Amino acid sequence: MALPGEGEFSLVLRADFRDDAAWRAVCAEIDAAEEYSTATFVSDPRFAGVTVQALLDEEAAAAEEDKVFHVFLADAVTMTDAEHRLLAVDLADEPGRTFRVPPRWFPDVSVNLGIANMDFAEYADEVDGTGTYRGFGGED
Template identity: 60%
Template sequence: MPMRLPQPDNLTSLVLRTHFGDEVAWDALRSAIDGATFVSDRRFAGAEVRALVDAAAAAEEHERFNHLFIADATAMADPVHPLLIVDLWVEPGRTFRVPARWFFDVSANLGLANMYFEEYAEAADASGTFRGFGPH
């Protein structure tokens, strides 16, 4: 049976945990972010982007959403918690990172369609991390 993605609550963005090696880091990440649906389910341990994109594509139309934030090993190890955000709609599988500090801005603007995924992805620095608009 194909993997099914959980659904975000209301209009919040989904933060899916794929790394389970550090409970303290997971708690710190959740404390750093407001307005998200957090999912910590071990069946997603180590899940790859492609598998998550495929699961999103296989969902019923009313269950689909545009993007997904992933709390992977990189997000857990770095104190700024650079979540991996994945486009599930226009360019499925396209990614960039967003530190917890920028989560609300990115999540809200994508959720309201004030901005598009590619605008943030193109504003990411050389490491693939969005750190706000303007000089980094």
């Protein structure tokens, strides 16, 4: 179940396949939030129901050149939540650490993690009471 390499883009991995319209809405919201897309959308049924632990196990077994440092999981919560909050998963620095991020904030998180301008923890440390990143200082 190797994860697709992320290259310069952030991997948005579909893990819930019960509602195609919800998936399309999530993708559209992410695309609408940024001028130049930084998302690589993966809708592959082999990832149905994938857990954070399974992602960590897969990364632990991956060759160094195939490592993915973070992933944005479109899980059951994402698909049923009115905000379509993705689950950001750290696979490198603090493997398994997570937070939720609405599509509105995806570009900020994606770009800064992608260019290593900021660390995963800097975002995870700024979550609200629901575990959701809404900008520094809760700007949303």
